Amino acid sequence: MNISMKSRYAVRALTELSRRDESEPGKPVPLGDIAGARGMPLQFLEQVFAALRRAGIVRSRRGASGGYSLARPATEITVLEVVAALDGVPSPAECTQGLCDRADRCGAASVWIEAQQALETVLGTTTVGDLLAREDALRGGAPMYHI
Numbered sequence: 001m002n003i004s005m006k007s008r009y010a011v012r013a014l015t016e017l018s019r020r021d022e023s024e025p026g027k028p029v030p031l032g033d034i035a036g037a038r039g040m041p042l043q044f045l046e047q048v049f050a051a052l053r054r055a056g057i058v059r060s061r062r063g064a065s066g067g068y069s070l071a072r073p074a075t076e077i078t079v080l081e082v083v084a085a086l087d088g089v090p091s092p093a094e095c096t097q098g099l100c101d102r103a104d105r106c107g108a109a110s111v112w113i114e115a116q117q118a119l120e121t122v123l124g125t126t127t128v129g130d131l132l133a134r135e136d137a138l139r140g141g142a143p144m145y146h147i
Contacts, residue, residue: 003090007083010048012038014082015131017058018074022132028060028067048086055085075129080120082128090123092116 016034020027031049035042049068052058057077058068070077083090093112102109 003083004087006044006048006051007086009040009044010052010082010086011079011128011131013040013045013048014052014057014070014074014077014128015135017068017070018128018132019135021070021074026069028065028069030067033067051086052082055081057082057085070128073129074132075127077128078124079126079128079131080123083123090119092119 013034016038017029020029020033031045032042034040035045049058049060053060053068056071059071060066060068080089092115093109
């Protein structure tokens with residue numbers, strides 16, 4: 001089981017959007033600014049953000065002052081929600097999805113089910129806001145902007 005590149009980019013981009021939302025809440029951010037700040041291909045992010053918009057995770061505004069903003073506070077958007085919107089809920093094995101007819105007599109099935117539950121717990125309790133806080137801690141605190 002791998003988390004797709006699409007989901008990993010989405011989480012990184014949402015973290016950047018969250019960072020910018022802290023300084024100017026609700027102000028739409030052009031996708032090109034997010035792509036440039038995080039070193040991601042713009043065309044790929046356009047596809048990712050279209051899916052995130054359909055899932056209600058981000059809002060978009062068109063026009064000269066357009067861009068994307070978070071639909072809810074970063075502390076309410078879980079990593080699991082983002083991954084599920086783009087790829088579905090990640091699963092280590094078919095038996096965790098009820099697709100295996102041997103799960104009730106397979107010793108390994110319980111391990112895969114436990115792994116699934118642990119994954120959903122970690123991703124479901126980690127928010128985009130948490131990721132921003134982790135980044136700030138790794139950088140030695142919140143960035144200082146000078147004018």
